[in-house]
Amino acid sequence: MSTSFNLVRPTHIRWLAILSTLSFTLANSAYGMEVKAFAIGDFVPSSSGGCGGSDRTTWPSMVDAWYDHMAVHGHTKDGQYTDGNMTIQRFCDPDSIGGCLDHLYLDEADAAMIATHGADSGDHWQGTMRYSYANNCALDAGGNAIDMNVGDVDLEFLHLSSCNSADDDNLNPAGNLGVREALTDPVDGGYAHLWTGFHGVMYIGSGYISDYSDFAHDAHSVGIAYSWVTNHYRPDSVDCDWYDPFGWFGTCQDICPVAVSQGQTNARAWNGIQYERYNNVYSDPTGNNYWYWMGYLGCDSVNETGFNP
Template structure:
């Protein structure tokens, strides 16, 4: 089956997101979630994802941070060793056409699990000094080291991820469904699951236990972070995973 680089088959990207969105609410799953809202194209702006405690125009507390679990799919890149995603509309004032991880704090309203269908959203150079700063009650972020991919044959990956995360851990479900060796013929697709906790034991317990229907209490502080990934995964637009860890 054909697999295409991000941007080459964009018409399937909303199908990939909706496959997750519909499956997480499938009542065949014990503990299925209720759908609370979606935005595809339309008025997608920076403030939906940014925190008013960091930028005065942030409005995540009325948007993404209201959800228990959320999926963002947008074109991604790095800026100052942080993930940034392209948004559709340029806001007036301080907003712009990029949303930047340095302006994000999640979980102080509600969000527990954040999934990023976006390139360079969990590059290994972001782990130690960057992503943990966005956890303010958030439990886990799942993203990609290097490029991720879009295509009709990848829609089922997102449905299967949502389904599996009720019976397996969210971290394992993300890796098992999103990893593809030689997805381009040469480059891999490299998923990463990233969690925080008070200490090492707390962090690895969360990675090894949390499912959509087994949600632990919010971390009381961020004293430790941990990731799981596929060793030697080698994507487009990044070095082999693990080489950029400080």
């Protein structure tokens, strides 16, 4: 298949594209997914045997808003984990680290959200846990990291309420597939559909709770990726000088949501970023050679420069 993106296609090929799109959706037109939520609001200081990080007590409420609203739309609440014994064990793959249990936790869900402090660690995202497991205080995912490999069990949609979870330089770093490394299992196979996160820092507060329920709601009417990037987008809203709350004088920074899809063909990856919804789930990708991101070029968040993948 040609990989040129700028061909003007004849009409009959356009209709074939529409028909092939529809055939993908026939494979799974019924919805009713299992959803899971993992949130840390109460971090544990290293002096108390934990992994550190300052508290954000409203964070679990933000994730709850998504989780609860998914149930309103008919999905099954399959597990809500807040604070407690949050270690990488729930997220890592046993092929990578012995004793890992993602097949009982993260990858057992169809859609899952993880909320925790996140950092840019070289070529991938790194999420702070509450306690260490296998000498790991951080969940490393994507790039050259080995902790997370999802899509071999069940997970289709992974949402990261976490800083630096979709930094532009980690989407496709040199030498590896970036975020897509975490969305497949090289040993067992399988591919997840979508990763959503943030370029740079995101913020915690009760004013953001509605964004999460709105995201869940809208992702049944419009694409999940599109719902993520519109509902979580807060331009010129943070770090503003007191006289510039609307960003008119350039003193503010943005909150920059990003979505990433993957597929074995351009069409499958496109369907994932543009059309896939919680009630319109496509068949699993069978490869990840093609991918799309959706976001705002130039979006300038704290802890990052303007989004420019």
